[in-house]
Amino acid sequence: MNTITVKDKQFQLFLSGNQINAAIHRLADTINSDYRGKRPVFLVVLNGSFMFAAELLKNIEEECEVSFVKLASYQGTRSSQTVKQLIGLNESIEGQDVIVLEDIIDTGITMENLLEQLRALHPKSIRIATMLFKPDAFIKNFKIDYIGLEIPNDFIVGFGLDYDGFGRNLPDIYKLKNS
Numbered sequence: 001m002n003t004i005t006v007k008d009k010q011f012q013l014f015l016s017g018n019q020i021n022a023a024i025h026r027l028a029d030t031i032n033s034d035y036r037g038k039r040p041v042f043l044v045v046l047n048g049s050f051m052f053a054a055e056l057l058k059n060i061e062e063e064c065e066v067s068f069v070k071l072a073s074y075q076g077t078r079s080s081q082t083v084k085q086l087i088g089l090n091e092s093i094e095g096q097d098v099i100v101l102e103d104i105i106d107t108g109i110t111m112e113n114l115l116e117q118l119r120a121l122h123p124k125s126i127r128i129a130t131m132l133f134k135p136d137a138f139i140k141n142f143k144i145d146y147i148g149l150e151i152p153n154d155f156i157v158g159f160g161l162d163y164d165g166f167g168r169n170l171p172d173i174y175k176l177k178n179s
């Protein structure tokens with residue numbers, strides 16, 4: 001099954017679940033050695049990061065906390081600009097070592113916005129772990145501390161990532177077929 005249809009578009013196999021899991025295990029090893037003796041708080045950015053977070057966190061050895069957050073889009077009252085507000089963070093992260101878990105960093109706009117909102121809550125440190133990174137699409141300049149895999153600037157689905165709400169359950173990652 002190298003080609004599949006998700007909703008109304010065709011996708012072809014790009015990364016197997018085994019390749020993705022291997023990359024995630026490498027990240028977990030690095031985080032384990034960097035955070036030895038610390039008690040990090042992982043912030044899982046929903047929805048797309050649920051599979052990445054599950055695989056990563058099963059391999060984290062240090063005692064840690066896990067919280068789930070979401071960026072909710074809403075229309076500003078006076079402009080048509082979409083603003084993204086952090087929701088779901090019920091506990092304080094002040095003075096904590098925070099590691100943000102994101103599925104993919106594309107332009108970096110989403111993560112930059114999230115970082116600004118998190119910095120305002122005065123954590124001791126913030127690092128970013130992303131399963132996937134598209135360097136050719138990135139237009140920001142913040143540091144990405146942990147990258148699972150760098151990928152070309154193609155649209156992908158699977159392993160948590162969706163196309164119009166579909167495809168998140170796929171255990172492998174597929175890229176959009178150029179027709």
Ligand code: IMP
Nearest residue numbers: 105106107108109110154155156161162
């Ligand atoms: P950014 O703000 O451009 O970095 O985009 C980040 C968000 O866009 C991610 O958290 C994803 O939800 C979504 N996204 C970016 N690229 C893809 C893709 O190839 N497939 C599915 N979702 C994507």
Ligand code: MG
Nearest residue numbers: 045048103104
């Ligand atoms: Mg996301």
